Amino acid sequence: MSKLLKIVMAAATLTMVSAGAHAADDVKARNIRFGYGLNEDSVQGRAARYFADELAKASDGKLKMMTFGGASLGSDSQMQSALQGGAQEMMVGSTATLVGIVKEYGVFDFPFLFNNEKEADAVLDGDFGTKLMKKLDEKGLVGIVYWENGFRNLTNNSHPVAKVEDLSGIKLRVMQNQVALDVFQTMGANAVPMAFSELFSALETGVVDGQENPVNTIESSKFYEVQKYLSLTKHVYSPWIVMASKKWWDGLSSTEQGMIEKAAVASRDFERKDNRAGTAKALDALKADGMQVTVVSDAELDRMREVVKPVIEKFSKQYGEETSNELMAAIKAARN
Numbered sequence: 001m002s003k004l005l006k007i008v009m010a011a012a013t014l015t016m017v018s019a020g021a022h023a024a025d026d027v028k029a030r031n032i033r034f035g036y037g038l039n040e041d042s043v044q045g046r047a048a049r050y051f052a053d054e055l056a057k058a059s060d061g062k063l064k065m066m067t068f069g070g071a072s073l074g075s076d077s078q079m080q081s082a083l084q085g086g087a088q089e090m091m092v093g094s095t096a097t098l099v100g101i102v103k104e105y106g107v108f109d110f111p112f113l114f115n116n117e118k119e120a121d122a123v124l125d126g127d128f129g130t131k132l133m134k135k136l137d138e139k140g141l142v143g144i145v146y147w148e149n150g151f152r153n154l155t156n157n158s159h160p161v162a163k164v165e166d167l168s169g170i171k172l173r174v175m176q177n178q179v180a181l182d183v184f185q186t187m188g189a190n191a192v193p194m195a196f197s198e199l200f201s202a203l204e205t206g207v208v209d210g211q212e213n214p215v216n217t218i219e220s221s222k223f224y225e226v227q228k229y230l231s232l233t234k235h236v237y238s239p240w241i242v243m244a245s246k247k248w249w250d251g252l253s254s255t256e257q258g259m260i261e262k263a264a265v266a267s268r269d270f271e272r273k274d275n276r277a278g279t280a281k282a283l284d285a286l287k288a289d290g291m292q293v294t295v296v297s298d299a300e301l302d303r304m305r306e307v308v309k310p311v312i313e314k315f316s317k318q319y320g321e322e323t324s325n326e327l328m329a330a331i332k333a334a335r336n
């Protein structure tokens with residue numbers, strides 16, 4: 001090998017080594033508090049721990065994510081405020097409680113928007129979901145990835161719900177935004193907005209008769225202990241969103257931000273797979289736990305679609321034609 005080639009190769013090696021060393025210098029030892037609302041033994045808990053492990057591996061343990069479940073750092077709304085103020089670094093929570101910050105997130109509370117997870121993934125991970133995340137920046141939040149909460153179903157203690165009329169008079173807890181409230185008021189329920197962290201005791205004490213959540217949540221939150229009837233409606237597909245405090249995020253190096261983003265994508269794929277693999281098992285467990293399950297017929301779901309159409313039209317107008325057109329185009333593209 002010529003002398004010149006040896007010098008060139010030595011220089012190249014030196015550059016790579018110093019770049020590696022630079023990357024190591026670019027990653028500081030940091031503690032990251034990651035809060036979530038479900039129990040530790042839930043799909044959120046497993047995905048949070050997976051995220052933390054991936055990040056530890058990528059940063060040689062320097063980026064230490066500590067996960068806090070069961071709303072121990074606060075409700076979704078409280079954690080959102082803590083991130084905005086820089087008092088907490090990261091969280092995962094519902095897009096429903098973001099509607100007060102970015103109103104267009106209300107579209108994910110529209111009933112019967114997605115037919116399946118494939119459509120949801122395409123819209124959330126594509127331009128539409130990314131564009132909504134960008135709107136969080138000016139509100140002091142950084143949207144990183146979407147996880148899957150899933151298709152929501154109804155539970156209550158009064159009577160089986162097999163058709164929209166059966167909702168009449170049921171005190172139903174809903175997530176805290178106007179879309180969810182209007183949807184269930186229009187279907188005849190007595191809708192009561194409430195933080196998820198207060199829900200179990202509200203069901204136990206009869207403050208509310210019922211609620212609606214994916215079967216995995218119903219099972220991992222032990223709602224079967226305080227709810228008798230489960231109606232399979234899949235009436236809304238709910239995302240979760242993983243976010244960081246912008247005040248904190250902007251102080252990270254691009255290497256650190258990249259490590260967090262990469263680990264977050266891995267956690268998203270893990271969480272969706274885990275959630276989907278667990279749904280059938282959770283439903284079997286709920287039946288074994290004594291819940292009376294009603295499969296609501298397609299004809300009755302079509303009637304529900306008709307009843308809530310005016311609500312979707314009202315909020316589509318509020319969110320603007322551009323948002324609605326972009327959303328419908330994204331769903332159409334995912335369907336083809």
Ligand code: KDG
Pocket residue numbers: 036037038071075076092093094149175195196197212213217238240
């Ligand atoms: O903290 C738990 C919430 O993020 C999530 O479960 C949202 O589906 C939700 C609900 O009903 O509040």
